[in-house]
Amino acid sequence: MESSCKYFKVGSCEGQKVIEGEAMPLVLQPPEGGSGNTVGLLAALKENKEWFEKLIIKNSAVLLRGFHVKNAHEFNDIVEAFGWEDIRYVGPAPRTHVYKRVWTANEGPLSEFIYYHHEMVLIKEFPEKVILFCEVPPPGGGETPIVPSFRVTERMLEEYPEMVEEMETKGLRYTFTALSKDNTSSMRGRGWEDAFGTSDRVEAEKRGKSLGMEMEWLADGGVKTILGPRPLTRVFEGRKGRRMWFNTVVGMHGNELSSATMADASEIPDEVVRRCQEIIEEESIQFKWEMGDVLFLDNLALLHGRRPSLPPRKVLVATCK
The missing domain is CATH 3.60.130.10 (Clavaminate synthase-like)
Incomplete structure (x- = not known):
């Protein structure tokens, strides 16, 4: 992290694990003395695209926390900052288009557990990255567990x-x-x-x-x-x-x-x-969502799912090549 410490501070979250020496998820927060905001985050991401992408592959999951991302528009700006090509979701989960590259996550009943999977694993062309944004954290449950x-x-x-x-x-x-x-x-x-x-x-x-x-x-x-x-x-x-x-x-x-x-x-x-x-x-890892969290997943390395949740819960998603 040495080359980009001025942009981010490494944090931690409950439920985080260390797998073969790497924190999963790796938690990045605003730097010491800095106040988190989307404008500053976008500037940092655009200046450090290659570095950040290497982090996603190295740690398999990177959680941006404390940057006060507010809505689908700001989340879409974060997704588009990297220039990754969009890939349209194909699968059985009911979803609704929200804004540009942003969709709702699975709209099935919150009372049901969504089983662990690699996104679009059965399709010839599947995304390399799944990016999730928590707009409304659930009052109980609703975690997005990940599995190496x-x-x-x-x-x-x-x-x-x-x-x-x-x-x-x-x-x-x-x-x-x-x-x-x-x-x-x-x-x-x-x-x-x-x-x-x-x-x-x-x-x-x-x-x-x-x-x-x-x-x-x-x-x-x-x-x-x-x-x-x-x-x-x-x-x-x-x-x-x-x-x-x-x-x-x-x-x-x-x-x-x-x-x-x-x-x-x-x-x-x-x-x-x-x-x-x-x-x-037994191998699952989960943390509790906080408002404004943005989670980058390496879809080639991680299974993910959804725990049953109390309402309301609003998590949005973008998938990229």
Whole structure:
């Protein structure tokens, strides 16, 4: 941090962990003697773009706290300060466009737990960075837990080496069923028309194919999407050769609207999925949101989710290449 200490002070937060010598999340606050404001923050970020991006990769999560970011407009200014290319969200979560590159996070019921995932993990093109902004912190719960993905791989290899390698060799196959129209009473209630940005089935199929999906139309107007084969783990450049648990087996295995099997249709044992779920939870890191927090996540290195929350809670999101 030496080269940029005049711009930020390293802080801490409850729930922070140190993983292989790196704080997660790394907390950056206004410098000593400085009063936090968005104008000063924007100037600091623009002057230190490369340095800040290296921090995101090194620590996997960077939390900006104490800069009094007020709304979607100021959050969008922070996102755009880096010049990263936008990537449109594709997935089952109901979301609403707020301003320019800013969207609501999953609008499913706050009482439900959103399971850990890499954003858009099943799509051919997924974001490298997920950026979250807390406009209204929840009065209770509502944390966004994060999990260092490589730790899940390491522990699964320790306990189920043969099963892990079998899933890796065969690849994975997923299915998900979407209704025609949005159902905001479900955290996976985004309809296919909204997801694909069209009500034309031919065009939807074309767009689905470009994302690596096969589609089967259902009598009720919904659609079953099939994705696979997909890898179990991935290794990404610049991340110490770590083998990331880059899949959504636990989140989709054996659910009402979804399934996860090996690509040859052989089943993944329930015991393996349950133990993986336990390991992910054991490795989780969470802090309590404060008003104005901005959290940068390396989507290639971290799983993230959402704890059940008391209302109100307003967290906005931007996704970048």
